[in-house]
Amino acid sequence: MALQTYRNLMRRFTLSMFFLTTSLTLLSILSISVGVVSVGFKDVVDHLLGISSHTFLKGIIDLRVIRTSASVLAGASLGVAGVLIQGITRNPLAEPYILGISSTALSVVSLALILNPSLINSRTEVMLYSFLGALLGFLFTLMLSRLGSSGLSLVLAGIAVTSISSGISHILLYLVQSVLRIPYVYLLMGSTTSVLKADIPTLTLTSIIGISASLLIVKSLNAYIYGDEYSRQLGFNPRLTILTAATITSILTGMSVAVVGIIGFVGLASPHICRYLVGNDHRFLLPASALVGAILVVLSDIIVRAISSVSGLGELPLGVVTGIIGAPFLAYLVLKRVRE
Amino acid sequence: MRLAVKNLVVEYNSTKVLDEVTFEVLDGELTFVLGPNGAGKTTLLKAISRLVNVVGGSVYIDGKDLRNYSPREVGKAFAYAGPQVYRVLPSTVFEFLLISRYPHQNRLQYVESLDDIKVLDEVVNELNIGGLLSRKLEDLSSGELQRVLIARALIQKPTILLLDEPAAFLDIKYRIEVLDMIKNLTKNRRLITLVANHDLHLTSLYADRVILLDSGRVVAVGGPEVLTKELVEKIFKVRVEVLKNCYGRNLILPIRALD
Numbered sequence A: 001m002a003l004q005t006y007r008n009l010m011r012r013f014t015l016s017m018f019f020l021t022t023s024l025t026l027l028s029i030l031s032i033s034v035g036v037v038s039v040g041f042k043d044v045v046d047h048l049l050g051i052s053s054h055t056f057l058k059g060i061i062d063l064r065v066i067r068t069s070a071s072v073l074a075g076a077s078l079g080v081a082g083v084l085i086q087g088i089t090r091n092p093l094a095e096p097y098i099l100g101i102s103s104t105a106l107s108v109v110s111l112a113l114i115l116n117p118s119l120i121n122s123r124t125e126v127m128l129y130s131f132l133g134a135l136l137g138f139l140f141t142l143m144l145s146r147l148g149s150s151g152l153s154l155v156l157a158g159i160a161v162t163s164i165s166s167g168i169s170h171i172l173l174y175l176v177q178s179v180l181r182i183p184y185v186y187l188l189m190g191s192t193t194s195v196l197k198a199d200i201p202t203l204t205l206t207s208i209i210g211i212s213a214s215l216l217i218v219k220s221l222n223a224y225i226y227g228d229e230y231s232r233q234l235g236f237n238p239r240l241t242i243l244t245a246a247t248i249t250s251i252l253t254g255m256s257v258a259v260v261g262i263i264g265f266v267g268l269a270s271p272h273i274c275r276y277l278v279g280n281d282h283r284f285l286l287p288a289s290a291l292v293g294a295i296l297v298v299l300s301d302i303i304v305r306a307i308s309s310v311s312g313l314g315e316l317p318l319g320v321v322t323g324i325i326g327a328p329f330l331a332y333l334v335l336k337r338v339r340e
Numbered sequence B: 001m002r003l004a005v006k007n008l009v010v011e012y013n014s015t016k017v018l019d020e021v022t023f024e025v026l027d028g029e030l031t032f033v034l035g036p037n038g039a040g041k042t043t044l045l046k047a048i049s050r051l052v053n054v055v056g057g058s059v060y061i062d063g064k065d066l067r068n069y070s071p072r073e074v075g076k077a078f079a080y081a082g083p084q085v086y087r088v089l090p091s092t093v094f095e096f097l098l099i100s101r102y103p104h105q106n107r108l109q110y111v112e113s114l115d116d117i118k119v120l121d122e123v124v125n126e127l128n129i130g131g132l133l134s135r136k137l138e139d140l141s142s143g144e145l146q147r148v149l150i151a152r153a154l155i156q157k158p159t160i161l162l163l164d165e166p167a168a169f170l171d172i173k174y175r176i177e178v179l180d181m182i183k184n185l186t187k188n189r190r191l192i193t194l195v196a197n198h199d200l201h202l203t204s205l206y207a208d209r210v211i212l213l214d215s216g217r218v219v220a221v222g223g224p225e226v227l228t229k230e231l232v233e234k235i236f237k238v239r240v241e242v243l244k245n246c247y248g249r250n251l252i253l254p255i256r257a258l259d
Ligand SMILES: Nc1ncnc2c1ncn2[C@@H]1O[C@H](COP(=O)(O)OP(=O)(O)OP(=O)(O)O)[C@@H](O)[C@H]1O
Pocket: B012, B013, B017, B035, B036, B037, B038, B039, B040, B041, B042, B043, B044, B198
């Protein structure tokens, strides 16, 4: 009986991972082929395998590889961060930005830009400021919540930090716009258009470190979600679980905000899609959510470019697309809760 | 094996909830912690398994101070089944039961061993919850949840089993089945079992030993015969009748409230 249930669980996980990996691969290739100049599937694969060396295509493909990699990494980070934050808050409606990360990142970046407009030429420095801002926001939240004494205090502190700093960041961004004339919607709603080749290694490194670290605390999370008592009596320290998971969340989210801006709903929707696919055990949920997060962002990035190439207008921010996909999802979750 | 509790003191917001609690229990005995609401029964079980902070006193297992145990060793030795579990995040009964094997696994072990699943399966069959494994924790009835909570503690395979109101929501058949099972397990596997409850009748039916608590103090410790009519009436403020059943056990029947 139990053995059968266990086997089913494993089978569901294996099948889902296979299905998700395949989908992500196909979508990534599609993402490289779609755009103002569309490249055939075969050309993409040939280029990636190094068989063909058409120089005109190579330039286009290289640019799109960078965009696609950024989407995959940012999406995976957000997917994992979403699972972590829902776990430590024991709240299925929590998402990573709840920790007060995104708006503090924006505030710090805008402040830096106002003080030194020439900063805009160095993306690496902007990224650095954004990341520092995200960590700063997280530290504020952590201190306000009395060092993460509970998941709920963390959420409340996060909401406080967010509401203070989002007001500030809007004002600052408005000022930045008058100084620099860049459309700040991209920063606010996310975009991969400005990602550079040099960003990819940093993004890869933080994603890998963050995601691997999160795999080390899956069991303590599994115990923690049922209550501190369960965590303690199974030999874990609930406080340490909260702190570790929140730190990983802020690093993953902070880095993704720094590189592609704020992409809403992925951190919320991805864990739920995975709960449906592989169940709620964090050992399975985390890797699956990394893949689904990546799929969602790559898909949104494809849609953004497809719309732009058809309409001939500029690209929509990614957050708009994930919002349109994600909003009905949130509504569904809330309604389900209300009905219960 | 011997569990010794010496001068245990617990405070919440600097009011004493447990005051110099001292007693000893042996393995193989089913011990009931009895007392009115707010007497400190739950706090006592949690203090023993280090789930709440202790201000003074200590707990010894065979003379070894619990403070010398690592959190993992505590996890292997004790299992506490309380009435509470967070069920806001979705999760199935099976996923919930799996966590109980963690103290017995390597920290980085990612999948369960066949043995883990076997232990789980045995307990699941004993408590007749096989049909609930794939159900959502949040959808269970109170009685079903109660059996799942007890199962979780048993799957942890502790040597010291702490059950907080294990029968509160069970119907009469399950109440008898579950308590019989706990009594047998305690005797056959030589467990130290503490059951906290305020049910006089149930206690008189099953207890090998009784610890009577009132306002955080131990009022009486010993065999079920320590529950005399006078003492029980004074502590619980109810009129009771004490009858002998056919096995020669004293049964306590509550009659009416005293004022
Ligand atoms: N976390 C807490 N903070 C403050 N006071 C508490 C806390 N937990 C318990 N208490 C108080 O400690 C006393 C003992 O509580 P405890 O839960 O141990 O009683 P109990 O004997 O289990 O009662 P019941 O039969 O109602 O379960 C009560 O007066 C209770 O109000």
